[in-house]
Amino acid sequence: MRTAIIAGQGRLPAAVAACLDAPLVAALDGFAPAGLTVDLTFRVERLVPFLRALDRDGITRVIFAGAATRPRLDPALLDEATAGLLPRLMQAMAAGDDATLRVVIEVFEEFGFTVAGVAEVAPNLLPGPGVFAGALTPRDEADATRAADIVTALGAADVGQGAVVAQGLCLAVEALPGTDAMLEGIVALKPGLRPDPARGGA
Numbered sequence: 001m002r003t004a005i006i007a008g009q010g011r012l013p014a015a016v017a018a019c020l021d022a023p024l025v026a027a028l029d030g031f032a033p034a035g036l037t038v039d040l041t042f043r044v045e046r047l048v049p050f051l052r053a054l055d056r057d058g059i060t061r062v063i064f065a066g067a068a069t070r071p072r073l074d075p076a077l078l079d080e081a082t083a084g085l086l087p088r089l090m091q092a093m094a095a096g097d098d099a100t101l102r103v104v105i106e107v108f109e110e111f112g113f114t115v116a117g118v119a120e121v122a123p124n125l126l127p128g129p130g131v132f133a134g135a136l137t138p139r140d141e142a143d144a145t146r147a148a149d150i151v152t153a154l155g156a157a158d159v160g161q162g163a164v165v166a167q168g169l170c171l172a173v174e175a176l177p178g179t180d181a182m183l184e185g186i187v188a189l190k191p192g193l194r195p196d197p198a199r200g201g202a
Contacts, residue, residue: 007033008066019122031068048081096158166202167195
C-alpha cells in the first residue's frame, strides 16, 4: 500500500510523514507544509488530473493533514472532467468547512482511494483526554461546559470549532478566519469588554 499525504500548511504533515514509509507528499498550490519537501503540487481546478496522477503513481491510500483556506478558483484552468465536479464542490464550500471536507473525501473515495485519518496512521500525535492547563476551579468547569454548548451549536451550523468563555460570558467564537484569529481578537479586546481577571480566567 502506497500512501500520499494531502498536505496543508503547518507542521502536522511533516510529523505524519515521519510516521510513514516514504509517503508521496502532495500540496494544494499556495499551501505548502513546513519542513517537508513537496513531491506534487495541485490546484482544485485540475483535481481530476491530479487524482489520476496519484493513481498512476500507485497511490492507494491518502491522508489529509495540515491547514488550508478555500482557494480562489480560476475558471480558465478547469479541465472538462473537473468542471463536472465543480457544482458539487461549490455547493459544499458554500455549506462550510465540514461539508467541504466530506465532499472532498467522497470524491477521493469515488476514484478508488482509501482515506485514512491521522488517528489511524499516527495515533501518537493525538493527545489523550485530559486537562492541559492545570487544575480547574468549579467556575472554570462551568465556563468549559458553556463553551462546549456553544461549540456544539456552532458545529451544527458548520461555523467553527472553538469558543472562549470567561465567567459565563462568551468572548469569542471561531469563524472563517480560524482559531488564531479568534484568540488574537481576545487579546485585542478593550479592558472594559473583558470580565474582571481577578475573578477567573477563560
